[in-house]
Amino acid sequence: MRSTALDVTTLENLVSAAVAAPSIHNTQPWRFRLDPDTTTLEIRAEATRGLRHTDPTGRGLYLSVGCALLNLRVAVAHYGWEPVSRLLPRPDEPDLLATVRLGGSAGASSTPHLYRTLWRRHSSRFPFSDRQLPPAVLTELTEAAHAEGALLSRPDPAESDRLLRLTREAERRNTVHPDRAAESRRWVHDPTGADLGIPTAALGPQDFLEHLPMRDFGAHQHPDVLTARPFEKRPSIAVLSTTHDRRADWLRAGQALERVLLVATSHGVRASLLHQALEWPDLREQLVGAHGSRGANAQMVLRLGYGPQGPPSPRRTADQVLADEPLSRRTR
Structure with missing residues (x-):
């Protein structure tokens, strides 16, 4: 059984994988917090990056956070833990959109290619060929x-x-x-x-x-x-x-x-x-x-x-999106 203790490098990789997700206008409307007592990562909405006119209901923000949540689940499984996720876990904290607890050992990931892929996924707004998808x-x-x-x-x-x-x-x-x-x-x-x-x-x-x-x-x-x-x-x-x-x-x-x-x-x-x-x-x-x-x-x-990949859009670092303490003090 793998220990659920997190080292700094693994935490940084988990959060960086989540941040690699797409978001509406690349606003990256999320922040993360680690609860070291339960080894749970929280994903909270960053309201200051909401699009008041384009996305007044926040639906696009929630879709963006959902993309980050999927990446986080994939990354947690890649490192050998079972990702135990919950949506909207605390009604009295409306900005807390999801949590992912690092559960017991999950063995080898069933989708290792998805972890490799998430680092090179980019939206492409360029012309495609006329080749049809199989x-x-x-x-x-x-x-x-x-x-x-x-x-x-x-x-x-x-x-x-x-x-x-x-x-x-x-x-x-x-x-x-x-x-x-x-x-x-x-x-x-x-x-x-x-x-x-x-x-x-x-x-x-x-x-x-x-x-x-x-x-x-x-x-x-x-x-x-x-x-x-x-x-x-x-x-x-x-x-x-x-x-x-x-x-x-x-x-x-x-x-x-x-x-x-x-x-x-x-x-x-x-x-x-x-x-x-x-x-x-x-x-x-x-x-x-x-x-x-x-x-x-x-x-x-x-x-x-099928066509050009398109250039990547920038991403914030793990240290920029993790709440509270410096990265080096967030693990035990």
């Missing part, structure tokens, strides 16, 4: 979502076009909404050592034919920032949804999203997240059409394919 890979992605209690639906071409029209309408609204546009621009930066937000190099071009509505993060006000290039003719679109739409479901959706992204990355499949229509309640209601289950709630629209 059916076996699509099945594995669907199973990855199902393992976390979510549904990954693959719409047919006509339905994909409808979803892209909704996304295009949402992008149009975002660009003319002064508060949302300004909020997006604040999270785009030049590579000057910032540890949050999105580097301009990671924005990618716009679709020359205007079929694929990639988010421009307010760069439309500076036309020289984003160039236009042809994108794939038939984008591979998927919709991640959950049966219910409560805070716990948002966290489950985030875990499902990250598991899908990690499995995709392990197969060399790139992904970008088309979140725009989810930011407008009337458009979000229309996202789950004939391809979805009755009563399903859309949580994310994904674009999948």
